[in-house]
Amino acid sequence: xxxxxxxxxxxxxxxxxxxxxxxxxxxxxxxxxxxxxxxxxxxxxxxxxxxxxxxxxxxxxxxxxxxxxxxxxxxxxxxxxxxxxxxxxxxxxxxxxxxxxxxxxxxxxxxxxxxxxxxxxxxxxxxxxxxxxxxxxxxxxxxxxxxxxxxxxxxxxxxxxxxxxxxxxxxxxxxxxxxxxxxxxxxxxxxxxxxxxxxxxxxxxxxxxxxxxxxxxxxxxxxxxxxxxxxxxxxxxxxxxxxxxxxxxxxxxxxxxxxxxxxxxxxxxxxxxxxxxxxxxxxxxxxxxxxxxxxxxxxxxxxxxxxxxxxxxxxxxxxxxxxxxxxxxxxxxxxxxxxxxxxxxxxxxxxxxxxxxxxxxxxxxxx
Amino acid sequence: xxxxxxxxxxxxxxxxxxxxxxxxxxxxxxxxxxxxxxxxxxxxxxxxxxxxxxxxxxxxxxxxxxxxxxxxxxxxxxxxxxxxxxxxxxxxxxxxxxxxxxxxxxxxxxxxxxxxxxxxxxxxxxxxxxxxxxxxxxxxxxxxxxxxxxxxxxxxxxxxxxxxxxxxxxxxxxxxxxxxxxxxxxxxxxxxxxxxxxxxxxxxxxxxxxxxxxxxxxxxxxxxxxxxxxxxxxxxxxxxxxxxxxxxxxxxxxxxxxxxxxxxxxxxxxxxxxxxxxxxxxxxxxxxxxxxxxxxxxxxxxxxxxxxxxxxxxxxxxxxxxxxxxxxxxxxxxxxxxxxxxxxxxxxxxxxxxxxxxxxxxxxx
Numbered sequence: 097x098x099x100x101x102x103x104x105x106x107x108x109x110x111x112x113x114x115x116x117x118x119x120x121x122x123x124x125x126x127x128x129x130x131x132x133x134x135x136x137x138x139x140x141x142x143x144x145x146x147x148x149x150x151x152x153x154x155x156x157x158x159x160x161x162x163x164x165x166x167x168x169x170x171x172x173x174x175x176x177x178x179x180x181x182x183x184x185x186x187x188x189x190x191x192x193x194x195x196x197x198x199x200x201x202x203x204x205x206x207x208x209x210x211x212x213x214x215x216x217x218x219x220x221x222x223x224x225x226x227x228x229x230x231x232x233x234x235x236x237x238x239x240x241x242x243x244x245x246x247x248x249x250x251x252x253x254x255x256x257x258x259x260x261x262x263x264x265x266x267x268x269x270x271x272x273x274x275x276x277x278x279x280x281x282x283x284x285x286x287x288x289x290x291x292x293x294x295x296x297x298x299x300x301x302x303x304x305x306x307x308x309x310x311x312x313x314x315x316x317x318x319x320x321x322x323x324x325x326x327x328x329x330x331x332x333x334x335x336x337x338x339x340x341x342x343x344x345x346x347x348x349x350x351x352x353x354x355x356x357x358x359x360x361x362x363x364x365x366x367x368x369x370x371x372x373x374x375x376x377x378x379x380x381x382x383x384x385x386x387x388x389x390x391x392x393x394x395x396x397x398x399x400x401x402x403x404x405x406x407x408x409x410x411x412x413x414x415x416x417x418x419x420x421x422x423x424x425x426x427x428x429x430x431x432x433x434x435x436x437x438x439x440x441x442x443x444x445x446x447x448x449x450x451x452x453x454x455x456x457x458x459x460x461x462x463x
Numbered sequence: 464x465x466x467x468x469x470x471x472x473x474x475x476x477x478x479x480x481x482x483x484x485x486x487x488x489x490x491x492x493x494x495x496x497x498x499x500x501x502x503x504x505x506x507x508x509x510x511x512x513x514x515x516x517x518x519x520x521x522x523x524x525x526x527x528x529x530x531x532x533x534x535x536x537x538x539x540x541x542x543x544x545x546x547x548x549x550x551x552x553x554x555x556x557x558x559x560x561x562x563x564x565x566x567x568x569x570x571x572x573x574x575x576x577x578x579x580x581x582x583x584x585x586x587x588x589x590x591x592x593x594x595x596x597x598x599x600x601x602x603x604x605x606x607x608x609x610x611x612x613x614x615x616x617x618x619x620x621x622x623x624x625x626x627x628x629x630x631x632x633x634x635x636x637x638x639x640x641x642x643x644x645x646x647x648x649x650x651x652x653x654x655x656x657x658x659x660x661x662x663x664x665x666x667x668x669x670x671x672x673x674x675x676x677x678x679x680x681x682x683x684x685x686x687x688x689x690x691x692x693x694x695x696x697x698x699x700x701x702x703x704x705x706x707x708x709x710x711x712x713x714x715x716x717x718x719x720x721x722x723x724x725x726x727x728x729x730x731x732x733x734x735x736x737x738x739x740x741x742x743x744x745x746x747x748x749x750x751x752x753x754x755x756x757x758x759x760x761x762x763x764x765x766x767x768x769x770x771x772x773x774x775x776x777x778x779x780x781x782x783x784x785x786x787x788x789x790x791x792x793x794x795x796x797x798x799x800x801x802x803x804x805x806x807x808x809x810x811x812x813x814x815x816x817x818x819x820x821x822x823x824x825x826x827x828x
Contacts, residue, residue: 221784227529445786
C-alpha cells in the first residue's frame with residue numbers, strides 16, 4: 097500500500113508568463129506539496145543586447161537606450177552614464193544642473209518606490225494598494241512629463257547638464273506633490289504596514305543574513321535591509337550629494353518586512369532631499385559648454401545609487417566617437433542572483449513576497 | 464395574477480396554502496409539481512439577479528475603495544447594465560478544452576459546483592411563508608449541501624491537467640473541510656439557543672430579539688460563523704485557492720466561456736447563501752423589530768443579505784491574503800477552541816433556560 101501511495105517532489109514551471117514574476121522571469125520550482133524545495137530562476141527572455149548596440153552608437157545617442165533598461169527609474173539610469181562621460185572629459189557641470197539632477201533623481205526614486213509599494217501589496221493578495229500606488233505615481237509622472245515631455249522614457253540628461261531648464265512653477269508643483277506623498281503615506285500605513293496579516297506574511301521569511309548579502313554583492317534596499325549601512329550617495333557622493341542632509345534607513349534581520357520598511361523610509365528620505373534641493377535651486381546655467389564632438393579617451397567605472405541599488409557604467413573609450421566597450425552593472429541583475437539562495441524551503445505563497453521584495457525590473461536584468 | 468404573486472412578497476399569507484386553495488381543482492401530485500416549479504423559478508430568478516447585482520456591487524465598491532468610479536458607461540446610469548454585458552460576453556466566448564484534461568470530469572465539474580449552491584435555497588426563508596420547504600433539519604441540510612462544493616473544486620482542479628489547478632484544489636479542500644468545523648459548531652450554539660433545526664423556527668424565535676444581541680456568546684458565534692463562511696466561499700483574505708499571484712486563477716485556470724461563468728456564478732451564489740444563512744440564524748431573518756408589518760419582509764431579508772455581502776466585498780478589497788499555514792493555524796488553534804468554548808457556554812445558558820426567558824421577557828414587553 098505504501099508503495100502505491102508514495103509522495104514525491106514535483107517540478108513546476110512558474111513563468112515566463114505568470115502574474116507574479118514581474119514580466120518574463122521564469123522560475124523552475126521543485127515542490128514538495130506546498131513547500132518549495134528549490135527555485136531556479138531563468139533569465140534572458142527580454143534580452144535586447146543593449147550593450148552591444150551601444151557600442152555602435154555615438155555618445156550622445158546612447159542616452160535614450162539607457163531609459164529602456166530600468167524603465168521605472170529612467171532618470172536614474174541616465175545619470176551614471178552622463179556623469180561617467182563628464183568625468184572622463186573633465187567637464188564642469190553648473191550648480192543648477194547638479195541640483196536639477198538631484199531633484200529628478202530623487203523624484204524618480206519616490207515614483208519608483210511608490211509603484212513598488214503598490215505592486216508589493218498585489219503580490220500579497222491586496223489589490224487596492226496597487227491602485228493607490230499608481231495614483232501617487234501618476235502625479236509624479238505628470239511632473240516628469242512637465243519637464244521632459246515624456247512619462248517614462250525621459251531622455252532628459254545631457255552630457256554637461258540637462259536637456260531643458262525647469263519650468264517656472266515646477267518648484268511649486270513639486271512641493272505640492274511632496275505634500276501629497278507625505279499625506280498618503282499614512283494611508284499606506286493603514287493598508288499594509290500596520291496590517292497584521294501583512295506583517296505575518298512578511299516577517300521572518302526570505303531572510304538574508306548580513307554576510308550573505310555582502311557575499312552576493314547585493315546593493316540598495318536589498319543590502320540595507322540586511323543591516324549594512326551602505327549607500328553610494330553617502331559613500332561616494334556624486335552631484336554634490338555630500339551637501340544634503342539625509343539618513344540611510346537600514347533593517348535588522350534582513351527579512352521581507354525589513355526590506356519593505358527600508359523602501360518605505362527611503363520615500364520619506366527622498367522627500368527630504370528634494371525639499372532641500374528645491375531650496376538650493378538658484379537661477380543659472382543648466383548646461384555646461386561641451387565640445388561639439390564628444391570623444392572621451394580612457395576607461396571608467398562610475399556608479400550611482402538607483403532605487404534598486406548600485407547601477408554602474410563601465411566604459412572603455414579609445415578616443416573615437418563611439419565607445420569601445422560598454423558594460424552596465426545592473427542592480428536588478430545582481431540582486432536577482434540571490435533568488436535561488438533565498439527561495440529555499442519556503443512556502444509557495446512566500447515566493448511572490450520574496451520576488452516582490454527583491455524588486456527587480458526584467459528590462460534591467462536582461463538589458 | 465402577477466399582482467397577486469407580488470402580493471405574496473408583501474403579504475403575511477403562506478404562499479403554499481394559498482396556491483393550493485387557488486388550484487384546488489388540480490390533482491395533488493400536479494399541485495406539488497407546480498409548487499416546486501414555482502419555487503425553482505423564484506429561486507433561480509432571485510439568484511441570477513443577485514449574482515448580477517453582486518458583480519456590479521463588487522466592481523462599484525472596489526472602485527470607490529480604490530478612488531475610482533468602477534463601471535460608468537454601460538446603461539448610462541453608473542454602469543448598471545455592466546453585468547448584462549458581461550453575461551453576454553461570457554456566453555459568446557469560445558469554450559476551450561485543454562488537451563491534457565480528463566474530459567468528462569472536466570465537463571461535469573461546473574455543473575457539480577453549481578447545483579449544490581442552488582439547492583441550498585430550498586430552505587432559506589426569504590419572507591413570511593416564502594420558503595420552498597421548511598425541512599425539520601433545515602440547518603443541517605444547508606450545511607451538508609454547501610459543503611458539496613469541495614467535490615466539484617477537486618474535480619475541476621484534478622481534471623484540468625494543470626499543476627496550478629491541482630495545487631489550488633488541494634488547498635481548497637483543506638481549507639473548506641477545516642473551516643466547516645468551527646462554522647458548524649458556531650451554528651450549533653445558535654441551535655441550542657433556539658432549540659430547533661428548522662429555519663422557520665429561527666426567524667419565529669427572533670421576532671423581537673435577534674440572536675446576535677446575546678452578548679457575548681452569540682455575538683462571538685456570529686463572528687466565528689461569518690469568518691468561517693468567508694473562508695468557505697474562498698473569498699479574500701482567505702482566497703488562497705484563487706491566489707492570482709501564486710496560482711494564476713486556481714482551480715478554474717483552464718476553464719473558459721460558460722464553464723467559467725458557472726464557477727463564477729457558484730462562487731457568488733455561495734456568498735449569497737452564507738449571507739442568507741447568517742441573516743436567518745443570527746440576524747433575525749426577515750424580521751425587523753415589528754417593522755416587517757410595514758416593510759415587505761422580503762426586502763428586509765434582502766437588505767440584511769446585501770449588507771453582509773457588502774462587508775464580504777469590503778474585506779476583499781482591503782486585506783492581503785493569508786498563507787496556507789497561517790490559515791490552518793487560525794482555524795485549528797483559534798477558531799475551533801473558541802467555538803467549542805462558545806458551544807459549552809451556549810449549552811449552559813440553554814440548560815438554565817436563559818434564552819427562553821429573555822425571548823419571553825422581550826416578547827411580553
